[in-house]
Amino acid sequence: AECANPRIRREWDSYSNDDKQAFISAIRCLQNRGSSGKYPGAKTKYDDLVAxxxxxxxxxxxxxxxLLWHRYFVWTFEQLLRSECGFNRDLPWWDETKWSGRFSQSSVFSSQWFGALANVNGGCVPNGQFASVPVNIGPGTSTNTPHCLQRKGDAALTKNTDKNWVNACHNTAVYPTYKDMAACSEGGAHAYGHNGIGGVMGDVYASPADPVFWLHHLFIDHNFRIWQNADSARINSVNGQDRFGATITMNTMVYMEGIRPDVAVRDILNTKSTTLCYRYDY
Structure with a gap:
């Protein structure tokens, strides 16, 4: 069953300044809420997500x-913003195809919002609303090495978040099934976006410690949704294997360790399901 009134995730550039500030304020709020205590090193509810x-x-x-786990992870983040911090707007996603090869020119990376990308030495982000927030989880698997939010922009990498790359992953002649598209997406725009922002975002384990992670994964989920919209069968079937070689089915479970309830793939394959209940503005 589909929900009656899905939330509409809106692209960053069409999101009002008031909405942008509400979104960032809600993230900052989560970064000031006490941790569940479940994860070593986590000091806040935000750290719990990173951990x-x-x-x-x-x-x-x-x-x-x-793609499936990250879809539910981003949704879980959204629910925490709402339940813990009173966030009541639509979620923004960031269309990286418009900024491929020039991420630093987007207002996302302005001092008004998420802070600069441009530090080529991978130093601490000097401005923006997260410059002073300590990163408590990571690098890698570390849980006791507090450090600053770092980035190391590389336009040669971010140029690969363009429409050509995204569309290539959706070419069924080359990537005929879900698992093929998903692998292309992960190694394509997903990896290039992470590594092209660099620093904390280049750390596979602890990348959500940079709040830009959410905008990036909203872009990746958007692309997944666009692929699904091209063929209605794609919201009713999956394939591929998990880490251990088990076949992914509609009954495969996706785990959030109690931050939000675990769900089956069938609950989250369609973004307009009663569980998720959202779509994108385009």
Whole structure:
């Protein structure tokens, strides 16, 4: 069943300044809420999300669970913004195809919002609303090495978030099934976006510690949704294997370790399901 009134995720450039500030304020709020205490090193509710990603990294990257788990992870983040911090707007996604090869020119990376990308030495982000927020989880699997938010922009990498790359992954002659498209997406615009932002975002385990992670994964989920919209069968079937070689089916479980309830793939394959209940503005 589909929900009656799906939330509409709106592209960053059409999102009002008031909405942008509400979104960032809600993230900052989550970064000031006490941790559940479940994860070593996590000091805040935001850290809990980073630590969950860190812990599950091998299970949810490099296999067919990647897009599915991250879809539910981003939704879980959204629910925490709403339940913990009173966020009441639509979620923004960022169309990286418009900014491929020039991420630093987007207002996302302005001092007004997420702070600069341009530090080529991978130094601490000097401005923006997250410049002073300590990163408590990572690097890698570390849980006791607080450090600053770092980026190391590389336009030669971010140029590969363009429409050509996205469309190539959706070419059924080359990538005929879900698992093929998902692997292309993960190794394509997904990887190039992460590594082209660099620093914390280039750390597979702890990348959600950079709040830009959410905008990037909203873009990746948007592309997944566009692929699904091209053929209605794609919201009713999956294939591929998990990390351990088990076949992914509609009954395969996706785990959030109690931050939100675990769900079956069938609950989240369609973004307009009663569980997720969202779509994108384009």
């Amino acid at each position: 969950l990603h860190q812990k599950l990294t091998p299970n949810v990257h490099g296999n067919a669970k990647f």
